[in-house]
Amino acid sequence: MFKKIPCIRVEGETFTSGQHEVIEEVPLALFVNGRHAMTAMMSPVQLEEFVTGYLFTEQIIKGIDEIESIRIDKNRMSVITKNLFKVLGPKKTILSGCGGSTSYIDTEKLPKITSDYVISPREIWSSAKAVLNSEIHVTTGGIHIVALLDHEKILAVSEDIGRHNALDRVIGTALREGIDLSHTYVIVSGRISSEMVRKCLIANIPVIVSRGATTTLAVEIAEKTGLAVVGFARGGKLNLYSHPERITGSGPVSG
Incomplete structure (x- = not known):
């Protein structure tokens, strides 16, 4: 997934020729x-x-x-x-x-989530810590991670320069292995976009979690379709943006 390419390293006023691992695209x-x-x-x-x-x-x-x-x-x-x-x-x-x-x-044609799946904040924090650590990211500094999980285990993990590609991969893995996606959730390393929400709706994945941010359109679509959007899940904290009833122990979101 990466190659070593020549570069010049600069530290202070010192210039040194060397190599660095760079992600393939x-x-x-x-x-x-x-x-x-x-x-x-x-x-x-x-x-x-x-x-x-x-x-x-x-x-x-x-x-x-x-x-x-x-x-x-x-x-x-x-x-x-x-x-x-x-x-x-x-x-x-x-x-x-x-x-x-x-x-x-086309928001009018999007499906709605059909699932009674719920998870706890503690499960989210534990899972995020377990899956959002990557040797490739540490080495290259340039990779996104997406993981598909249920209550018992990590079902699939994908790394890619694009988080949308990685999400398609874990969904594809689930389809090939006959996994019931209505009782799973995904954790992503990057921003939750409207496109990632759309993919979760098509797959009937009821919860999407990020250690980073989300967008307003992603939340707007998720709220209308039954998807729980969770952001900034790190350090024992998280933000619930839509359908907090899917996160045990949480109440309604107030403005």
Whole structure:
């Protein structure tokens, strides 16, 4: 996921030639039934999991059983589905998750969460501490982490230059392993965006947690659709932005 490249290190007035580990970013084109669907800029790992999750959260497929085959060849990912005439959306270039073009959100057509799943603040703090530590991040300083969990264990972890890509990977892993996503939650290292909320709604994941911030649109959409958004989950503290009833021991949010 990273390579050593030359650099000049500066400490005070001292300049020293050396090398530093830098995260890989590569373009990967996705073709569905022979048609170009999108090009993603991403870390070149867990590609089948990414493709599965992406096709699902973009509603190109409704389940893993609709995929006939996935073929990976260098910078090309080719998928054949059972419905060869599936109509794709507009072509997209998906960047690493910060300001890039991703999905086009129609809030009127978003599904609502159907789950009675609840977790405790203590469980959130413990899980965040366990999963949001990465040797790759320490080495490179340039990676996002997304983890999928239930009450018992960590179900999947993904690291990528883009947190949206990483979220698709853990969702794809769950689909491939037959995991019931309505009784899981995700923890992310970066900001919760409206696009990440949309992906959770499609997957019916009832809680999304970040050790960082969220956006107003993410909270607005989550409030209307039953998703609990939790931010700044670190150091024994957290902020509940929507549906606090999913976090045990919390009351209603007041303005």
